[in-house]
Amino acid sequence: MTIRTLIVDDHEMVRRGLVAYLMTQPDIELVGEAASGHEAVTLLSKTQPDVVLMDLVMENMDGVEATKEAARVSPNTRVVVLTSYLNDDKLFPVLEAGAFSYILKTSRAPEIAEAIRKAAIGQATIEPRVSEKILHRMKEISTKPLYEELTEREREVLSLLGQAKTNQQIADTLYIGVKTVKTHVSNILAKLCLEDRTQAAVYAVENGLHKR
Structure with a gap:
């Protein structure tokens, strides 16, 4: 199985690093890279990838809006958020928008590749600190009158x-x-x-x- 993957990040060096590593993975095929959410939506519509690695903070449409649009233009694509941010104001909106996995840029390259593989077969990868935040939010909701x-x-x-x-x-x-x-x-x-x-x-x- 070849996993068709799109990379979205506004930092060129980050994209280069991801491309360099993922191109060494025989089961991952890169179908494109985007430097903004707006560009990502255009490529998603054209390429219909299996997985998209999505940055959160970008100009010309951030990762939250791009994730929302991804569900519209490429409904079978699973969004793996790859970010440096753990802020609630980005975390929960992107999960609500339909993000499938949430990992940090401090992850090692093999871990990122594994998150892509898991997403392709329907298995989510969630950063442990994100899981803690989700559980805390659920407890707040369950106890809220x-x-x-x-x-x-x-x-x-x-x-x-x-x-x-x-x-x-x-x-x-x-x-x-x-x-x-x-x-x-x-x-x-x-x-x-x-x-x-x-x-x-x-x-x-x-x-x-x-x-x-």
């Missing part, structure tokens, strides 16, 4: 539900239409996984949200 997902207006409506207000009374209090109130109530029930407004009212009281 559901009502924190509500918008400010939805919390106001929930508070009034907890005070046993009718839709008309809520509309009058918040100076909005009854139809809008119904929409907010529907959204509240969906976000809190509740069946009806009575359960919503009880939820508001139990969580002290009716005293707003």
Whole structure:
């Protein structure tokens, strides 16, 4: 199996180093290299590689946006992020955008080649410190009260539900239409996984949200 690979990095020396090593790997075929996210998207569309090594911080479209575009123009390509950054403001957005693996530029060349091979067969490679951040984020989400997902207006409506207000009374209090109130109530029930407004009212009281 030959793994068709595209390299994306705005540093020429980094690209040269990757190209020099990967060209020695008989099972990896380089189909191109790009110096920006914009250039990467163009090449992805033309070459449809199996794997793309994606830098994160670049001009003319960063790695996050390029990863999003990769899913559109080359949906079968797996994105292996190769970066120096562990910042949450880049890490989580690129994972949400569809990055398959996340490794650091401090990785040895054989480790990078192995990440490419694993990605090609559907096995992700995640830098250990990234795994720790992901687990920490998951714990934060699991312990976060559901009502924190509500918008400010939805919390106001929930508070009034907890005070046993009718839709008309809520509309009058918040100076909005009854139809809008119904929409907010529907959204509240969906976000809190509740069946009806009575359960919503009880939820508001139990969580002290009716005293707003």
